[in-house]
Amino acid sequence: MIEDEKNLASALKRGLQAEGASVDIALTGTDGLWMAEENPYDALVVDIMLPGANGFQICERLRGQGNWTPILMLTAKNGELDEAEALDAGADDYLTKPFSYVVLQARLRALLRRGVTERPATLVAGDLTVDPATRRVSRGDEEIGLTAREFSVLEYLMRRAGDVASKRNVLENVWDYDFDGDPNIVEVYIRYLRNKVDRPFGRKSIETVRGAGYRIAADG
Amino acid sequence: MIEDEKNLASALKRGLQAEGASVDIALTGTDGLWMAEENPYDALVVDIMLPGANGFQICERLRGQGNWTPILMLTAKNGELDEAEALDAGADDYLTKPFSYVVLQARLRALLRRGVTERPATLVAGDLTVDPATRRVSRGDEEIGLTAREFSVLEYLMRRAGDVASKRNVLENVWDYDFDGDPNIVEVYIRYLRNKVDRPFGRKSIETVRGAGYRIAADG
DNA sequence: CCCCGCTCTCAGGGCTCTTTCAGGTGCGGG
DNA sequence: CCCGCACCTGAAAGAGCCCTGAGAGCGGGG
Numbered sequence: 357m358i359e360d361e362k363n364l365a366s367a368l369k370r371g372l373q374a375e376g377a378s379v380d381i382a383l384t385g386t387d388g389l390w391m392a393e394e395n396p397y398d399a400l401v402v403d404i405m406l407p408g409a410n411g412f413q414i415c416e417r418l419r420g421q422g423n424w425t426p427i428l429m430l431t432a433k434n435g436e437l438d439e440a441e442a443l444d445a446g447a448d449d450y451l452t453k454p455f456s457y458v459v460l461q462a463r464l465r466a467l468l469r470r471g472v473t474e475r476p477a478t479l480v481a482g483d484l485t486v487d488p489a490t491r492r493v494s495r496g497d498e499e500i501g502l503t504a505r506e507f508s509v510l511e512y513l514m515r516r517a518g519d520v521a522s523k524r525n526v527l528e529n530v531w532d533y534d535f536d537g538d539p540n541i542v543e544v545y546i547r548y549l550r551n552k553v554d555r556p557f558g559r560k561s562i563e564t565v566r567g568a569g570y571r572i573a574a575d576g
Numbered sequence: 577m578i579e580d581e582k583n584l585a586s587a588l589k590r591g592l593q594a595e596g597a598s599v600d601i602a603l604t605g606t607d608g609l610w611m612a613e614e615n616p617y618d619a620l621v622v623d624i625m626l627p628g629a630n631g632f633q634i635c636e637r638l639r640g641q642g643n644w645t646p647i648l649m650l651t652a653k654n655g656e657l658d659e660a661e662a663l664d665a666g667a668d669d670y671l672t673k674p675f676s677y678v679v680l681q682a683r684l685r686a687l688l689r690r691g692v693t694e695r696p697a698t699l700v701a702g703d704l705t706v707d708p709a710t711r712r713v714s715r716g717d718e719e720i721g722l723t724a725r726e727f728s729v730l731e732y733l734m735r736r737a738g739d740v741a742s743k744r745n746v747l748e749n750v751w752d753y754d755f756d757g758d759p760n761i762v763e764v765y766i767r768y769l770r771n772k773v774d775r776p777f778g779r780k781s782i783e784t785v786r787g788a789g790y791r792i793a794a795d796g
Numbered sequence: 797c798c799c800c801g802c803t804c805t806c807a808g809g810g811c812t813c814t815t816t817c818a819g820g821t822g823c824g825g826g
Numbered sequence: 827c828c829c830g831c832a833c834c835t836g837a838a839a840g841a842g843c844c845c846t847g848a849g850a851g852c853g854g855g856g
Contacts, residue, residue: 540844543843543844544845546845547846564843564844564845566844567843
């Protein structure tokens with residue numbers, strides 16, 4: 357999220373995090389551009405009015421580089437800069453300030469679903485399925501209720517089903533990139549997940565690879 | 577960019593940045609190697625003549641670690657070190673000094689377009705396979721469980737299948753670069769590996785080359 | 797205002813893996 | 827044929843990884 361109003365930025369960040377998203381904030385256009393160039397984000401939320409480089413410039417620059425990360429642009433109601441211009445510059449959608457949080461959330465979700473990134477509708481491993489769009493998880497016919505964090509961790513593991521994901525990997529992708537807390541948090545969430553998706557079914561989908569990380573077998 | 581001539585380095589950096597690239601500079605071979613190991617760069621520009629470690633060593637070291645970041649090598653016109661050697665060492669392309677900026681730019685673009693040098697997903701030697709992504713090892717259809725250290729040692733040997741890896745090599749790449757413990761640890765792990773990947777199958781994949789190190793035959 | 801669910805921290809403990817060490821074995825050179 | 831050095835081996839101590847239960851902080855909803 358590239359947004360210079362700190363209050364707005366941190367409020368949105370908290371909201372999105374509560375749903376399990378992992379959010380980085382840039383307060384200036386130049387910082388934001390740099391971060392967007394360096395990291396493979398799922399989507400960007402970009403304000404138009406920014407110190408450094410403005411939203412249009414960021415869009416054009418990224419698109420010019422062949423970077424097609426979905427962009428949601430925030431435009432000012434009475435701004436002389438039209439919304440159409442935002443789309444012309446390469447944004448995928450726009451939102452007029454002021455806007456409600458739920459609308460932002462819905463638009464973002466739509467962008468992700470549409471996603472340029474080839475993102476399978478549902479992730480499957482054996483009889484375990486995870487649907488990022490609806491945020492539902494089920495084993496066979498039985499639906500499983502997960503918290504936001506639990507869901508994110510499971511989603512991440514499922515996206516790389518078969519591969520080993522290190523704790524560092526999980527931290528950087530599910531928590532923030534520069535997370536520096538106790539890595540033990542990952543172990544804790546693995547336990548929560550096992551208690552919900554494995555134990556009740558007598559299964560062992562989530563495997564510990566000692567010294568390396570965790571793995572979900574591609575076939576469940 | 578690993579280049580010790582500050583003027584050249586910063587001139588190139590400015591040029592590349594003007595086109596939207598993001599450039600880090602290392603002035604010594606050792607710094608450069610470290611940075612290349614720690615960060616996922618899109619490409620490296622490496623001078624041959626460097627304080628610390630030279631360009632060849634950097635190439636070999638990175639390739640040995642399974643790091644296939646595209647490398648553009650800068651060679652000296654009258655250098656006794658041939659360009660062919662650069663390619664042998666694992667560079668993807670080379671440029672003879674002095675060169676014009678536009679040529680460098682064009683070569684770099686070509687490297688990026690070509691994309692990452694295709695890395696083999698799994699390492700194979702006869703019927704023995706090692707998959708770094710999933711951390712699975714198998715002989716034929718039988719899966720073999722290895723500990724973290726065992727896996728690392730085997731992976732290292734497999735990456736240079738057919739070549740002899742000295743104990744020093746193994747220590748520097750699997751343990752720390754400046755490991756100063758007892759080199760006997762390598763012998764111990766070779767034994768563990770033989771007990772797991774050879775003995776049960778009546779095979780002798782891991783060969784001792786007395787006075788030189790160990791080797792895994794490329795065909796198992 | 798209280799309760800409840802979610803996230804995260806912390807400390808303890810089990811168990812596997814890693815490393816060390818001391819002594820044995822065998823190859824190769826003299 | 828013998829000796830030395832490089833390599834091999836078994837066992838045991840130590841370290842570190844991972845799991846777990848308990849609980850604090852926080853925010854939302856009743």
